[in-house]
Amino acid sequence: MxxxxxxxxxxxxxxxxxxxxxxxxxxxxxxxxxxxxxLEETGAGIQLSPNATRILFELGLRDRLEPHVVKPQMIRVMSGGSGREIACIPLGDLAERRYGAPFWVIHRGDLQAALLDGARGMIDIDIKxxxxxxxxxxxxxxxxxxxxxxxxxxxxxxxxxxxxxxxxxxxxxxxxxxxxxVFAHRTAWRTLVPADSVPDYLRAPVVHLFLGMDAHLVAYPVKAGALVNLVGIVNDDWNERGWNAPGDRTEILRRFARFTWAESVRELIGIPQRWLKWALFDxxxxxxxxxxxxxxxxxxxxxxxxxxxxxxxxxxxxxxxxxxxxxxxxxxxxxxxxxxxxxxxxxxxxxxxxxxxxxxIYGRTGPEAVARNLVMRLIGGERLLKRYDWVYNWRQDQGAV
CATH class of the missing domain: 3.50.50.60 (FAD/NAD(P)-binding domain)
Structure with missing residues (x-):
């Protein structure tokens, strides 16, 4: 060649x-x-929206990926303070029909393994x-x-x-x-826990997003539902490089403080014994x-x-x-x-x-948070999903859209 x-x-x-x-x-x-x-399995869960899964399917990876993914039926936006639902954004089959490809969640290691397997199967790729x-x-x-x-x-x-x-x-x-x-003055904390260690509602094929005081938490199942991925984002001045710094469990519990966060959320954060953290840059x-x-x-x-x-x-x-x-x-x-x-x-x-x-928007507190929650309720899940059309509907021939 x-x-x-x-x-x-x-x-x-x-x-x-x-x-x-x-x-x-x-x-x-x-x-x-x-x-x-x-190349080892590292990282946490990631979300693969239709603009990404469409390309992965074109590369012939659907059959390799499907046994490892979860197809969320919705994103439930929750109040971290009360534990109640603010809005529900539909996904599942509705999103797949709307965008022509599914919305999946997967462990990063499973995605990388499928890509590695696919790449090694191509004679024109040499991985050193x-x-x-x-x-x-x-x-x-x-x-x-x-x-x-x-x-x-x-x-x-x-x-x-x-x-x-x-x-x-x-x-x-x-x-x-x-x-x-540039450091964004926030850190992300991640962990994986067995699905049978969390409440039933967190085992469902749903992405849960809890918005609360000075932090937010995302939870969804990965590994075909065997594990639940937890990621907490907090304001922070710690800014070391890397993805796998050990996180102190007592510290993250302090960040999701009693009286400002629902006890059900704090109990969830208290389940893992081991957390990893990384600084967010932009x-x-x-x-x-x-x-x-x-x-x-x-x-x-x-x-x-x-x-x-x-x-x-x-x-x-x-x-x-x-x-x-x-x-x-x-x-x-x-x-x-x-x-x-x-x-x-x-x-x-x-x-x-x-x-x-x-x-x-996620980081708002006090009256601004109340107003944000009210607006999200009034807009409703389907119209909230529509706001992501420009992201999820992307096709390669659209170029810069």
């Missing part, structure tokens, strides 16, 4: 593996460099573990990427380099236009783009807050658009990457902005 059809991808997470698969389907050979020596990206050099014949395999420096040559290496992207650090993410500046035959996808390009549940969705969309533009510009990879960036800039910036606004 000609060098112009070989693309190097840094990172074997959701963004990197999806990118490799979309490139393979577009007729490219992809080499994925991953610094981990072994224990390869830590170091640097790149552009030249007339494309690009040379340097990586460390242990202590040994190795080269990989191709037509383009795609940084899919997350929010603290090493590829991004080499781009002059790249802006580092970037209010839209992705400025790469340089030459280098660009970024996913969190490396546009880190976003989790309040719209679109981090994985945007990475999956990126992969589909990038493969399409590179295919259209196969003789000029740099032109293909600039076309990808133009198509993605407005949409990803809008998602970032909306997630930021959603977080502000």
């Amino acid at each position: 000609a060098p112009s059809r070989h693309v190097i991808v840094a990172g074997a997470g959701i963004a990197g593996l999806t990118t490799a698969m979309t490139l393979s389907r577009a007729g490219f050979r992809a080499t994925v460099l991953e610094q981990a020596a072994k 573990l224990d390869h830590r990206f170091d640097d790149f050099a552009s030249h007339a014949n494309g690009i040379t990427v340097q990586a460390f395999r242990g202590k040994q420096l190795v080269d990989e040559r191709g037509a383009a380099l795609i940084g899919a290496d997350g929010i603290w992207s090493a590829v991004g650090d080499k781009l002059k236009s790249h802006r580092k993410p 970037n209010a500046t839209p992705f400025a783009g790469g340089a030459g035959a280098v660009t970024l996808v996913g969190d490396a390009a546009h880190p976003m807050l989790p309040f719209l549940a679109q981090g994985a969705g945007m990475a999956i969309e990126d992969a589909a658009v990038l493969a399409d533009t590179l295919k259209k510009h196969s003789e000029n990879p740099a032109a293909g990457l600039r076309a990808y960036e133009r198509l993605r800039r407005a949409r990803t910036a809008r998602v970032q902005r909306t997630a930021r606004q959603q977080g502000s």
Whole structure:
């Protein structure tokens, strides 16, 4: 295969593996460099909305994913103070008919395992573990990427380099236009608990969102219903990097304080013995783009807050658009990457902005929280769902919509 059809991808997470698969389907050979020596099941639950599942199905992953997912019938927005329902947003079959693809929740490790399995089944994808990206050099014949395999420096040559290496992207650090993410003064706490350890209503195929004083909590089943994923978001000044810092159970209970949070919610938070936490980062500046035959996808390009549940969705969309533009510009990879960036800039910036606004709405207290709850009740679930049409209805040929 000609060098112009070989693309190097840094990172074997959701963004990197999806990118490799979309490139393979577009007729490219992809080499994925991953610094981990072994890909292990990590992370918590994630929400896959129809804009993402549609692309995953096109990659032939539906049968691999379906045994592990839960298809929520609704999102129940709850008052954290009283424990009562504020609004109910319908999903399930209604959403699948509306958008042409389902809304699923899944453990991140199950999604990554399915992507890895799918990628390894494609002859044009080579996944190289224990390869830590170091640097790149552009030249007339494309690009040379340097990586460390242990202590040994190795080269990989191709037509383009795609940084899919997350929010603290090493590829991004080499781009002059790249802006580092900014701490959002919030932390997310996550855990998984056996389904039989929680009240019956939390075992149902439903996403529960509890809004309360200075925090909110999301709960939904994963692992085909065997486990329940809990994620609490709190205001915080702790801002260390990483995804797996141990969290003190007594601290998160303090954040969901007695008398301001319903005892039923506090009892739920008290079930797990082990919590992990990570600091939330954002970037209010839209992705400025790469340089030459280098660009970024996913969190490396546009880190976003989790309040719209679109981090994985945007990475999956990126992969589909990038493969399409590179295919259209196969003789000029740099032109293909600039076309990808133009198509993605407005949409990803809008998602970032909306997630930021959603977080502000979730975080309201006192009279503002009362007004928010009243407005949500008056709008009703179906009209609340309609507000997400622009996110969930996205198709690859819509470009920047």
